[in-house]
Amino acid sequence: MAPSPALPIAAPLLCAAVLAALRKWLPRRAIDLLAILTALLNLVACAWLLRSSWRHSIVYWFGNWFPRGHMALGIGFLVDPAGAMLATLAAFLTLLALTYSWGRSDSGQNLFQPLMLVFLSAMSGFCMTADLFNLFVFFELMSTAAFALCGLKTQEPAPLQGSFNFAITNTVGAFFTLTGIAFLYGATGALNMAQIGLLLGSRHDSLVVVAALFIFSGFLIKAAIVPFHFWLPDAHSVAPTPVCVLFSGIMVELGLFAVVRVGTAIFGSTFAGLPDPMRLGFLVLGGLTAIWGGVMSFAEHHLKRVLAFSTISHSGMMLFAIGIGSPIAIAGWLIYVCAHSMIKSGLFFTAGILLHRLRTMSEPLLFAQGKELRFTAALWFLGGCGLAGLPPFASAVAEHMISHAGSGRFLAAATVLFLISGALTGGAVLRVFMRVFCGWGDKGPGDRASQIDELPEENEETQVIPVHFFAPAALCLAVGIALSFLPLLADLSLSASSRFLSQGGFIDAIYARTQSPGASPVLPGTGIGSMIGHGLAAIGLALILAVWAVFHRRLPRKMRWPSHLEGSMRWARQIQSGQPADYVVWTMAGVAVLGSFFLVLR
Secondary structure, eight states, X not given: OOOOTTHHHHHHHHHHXXXXXXXXXXXXXHHHHHHHHHHHHHHHHHHHHHHHTTTSOEEEEGGGOOOBTTBOOSOEEEEOHHHHHHHHHHHHHHHHHXXXXXXXXXXXXXXHHHHHHHHHHHHHHHHHBOBHHHHHHHHHHHHHHHHHHHTOOTTSHHHHHHHHHHHHHHHHHHHHXXXXXXXXXXXXXXXXXXXXXXXXXXXXXXXXXXHHHHHHHHHHHHTTOTTSOTHHHHHHTTSXXXXXXXXXXXXXXXXXXXXXXXXXXXXXTTSTTSOOHHHHHHHXXXXXXXXXXXXXXXXXXXXXXXXXXXXXXXXXXXXXXXXXXXXXXXXXXXXXXXXXXXXXXXXXXXXHHHHHHHXXXXXXXXXXXXXXXXXXXXXXXXXXXXXXTOTTXXXXXXXXXXXXXXXXXXXXXXXXXXXXXXXXXXXXXXXXXXXXXXOOSOXXXXXXXXXSOOOOSOSSOOSOOOHHHHHHHHHHHHHHHHGGGSTTHHHHHHHHHHHHTOHHHHHHHHTTOOOOOOOOOOOOOOOHHHHHHHHHHHHHHHHHHHHHHHTGGGSOGGGOHHHHHHHOOHHXXXXXXXXXXXXHHHHHHHHHHHXXXXXXXX
16 A cells, blocks of 8 residues: 655654744754655655556545546645656656765754655655646645755855845746736636646647746756746855755756646647647757757866756756657656756766865866876766667667657657767766876866866865765766666556556546546657767767866867857856846746747737
8 A cells, every 4th residue: 555645745844843933952874864864754655646647547535525527626646657766766766865965064954854844755745746726835845845955054155145046036836827827717717737737738829838837847847948947047056965966856847747747638638730839949949958058067177067967958858858848858858857857966966076075166176186096087977878868778768869859850850969968968077087087188268167176075174085975976876877777667667657647547546537548659669779879979079078178278279169158258248147137027028028928829
């Protein structure tokens, strides 16, 4: 018998309340242990729910307030494989982040652990709720915990500024989301997603289209899609390493999860059979995000900002997969979410090791300082290969599925975008490897972010790197590879994606009807050769870019363009100004651009 879906939400909240109340009296190791055990309990519960929901979705009504006819009065949870998978991933990353933080001195007067558990509870509820307003509530609870975690080092001005920018931008997103929910409530008088979907049917008047625009815009801000992305690098460069793991490893992905969930459960029939400018808008914004994030990742020299912009790039590729919209593309997206989370988390944990040991995140200051850190170097190098999509990382399997989910222009566009994104983000990580761990070339140009150095997360200086620092990084990268060898990985992801995309299946589950089986799409050809060839091409381009940048002074001036890409880009850096007012203006511009695609639906 599966545990109650309420358990992954209630247990972390209760433990967080206890730890917050007793934090002044409990010893630090007791607080760490209780938080880790709670995250472990959450992981077991979510994994159990994932296993139990594989055949039939689990529906849970709080207080046994079941629907009466078509009217859903109570608050319901729906656990399907896609939602349960992301909840399990959130619990796993939180467990690793808390393990990494064992005995750390940057816990903010022991507030770190309660906030992490609140964050975990919000993420779990976000993945399972079937109520649109409660989706927003969990969205806000997640954001509030994230704001506090980002600005945890209150004695330093930089974390406070980064947290403020984060809060302003995401509050604008929350306003858009709540406004869209209000429009839908005005149109239907309902908040349950299945009931809204039933009542809307194929209705697509101005009120419904604007509601969809506002809701999607709010979640795309959380997903850091260009031009809604400005908060992410600012937050990553000042947040503690374990918090960065959750930001890049799961929170961004949850924004995209909400786009698919709402787009399917609520607007599945609304946009069916119509010209699909919404889909085109997602494809355009996804492609733009993939390229811009990759370019800016290569242009940065603060290690956490390098990884933050790479997250933006890969988030764009995930949105591109959602824009394709077929079950195979969404199946590839599900695998890509897991693979990217593992690879990026491993890289952030490795960056945290460098900050602990070498006391800086600046690439120029780290030049040749990591020559003795061979195991750390191996982890960083493997992470760069994973970002480029080199087999046997599961990201290669996901890229192959997404690229072959369509035909013609979709196949070509996805292949080229994955190649560009992998080459730029992987090249940035490998460039850091060559300079920091090998001491090749020169220190590289210093940008504004690398000159404003980050303070170490430990007060005491030590030459010893604890085992609990290495273990999460190594485990993440190992899981990123092991996923490729999971039996029937593609078939399992296809089954999950078919149910995830079925509005009828969602509605049948909520109203306790016989669930209609989803369509069984045909997998693309195995194409192991093309998958390996694509991965080798991406890692080859990444190595060429990295070597070209590192040894640019040995080349004729006219052949130094990669060094210009990483050294100049002043106009691009000026856009990332650090001023929240500028970010809000860009957010409004993004809503206007996305709205121009939606106008065709009227």
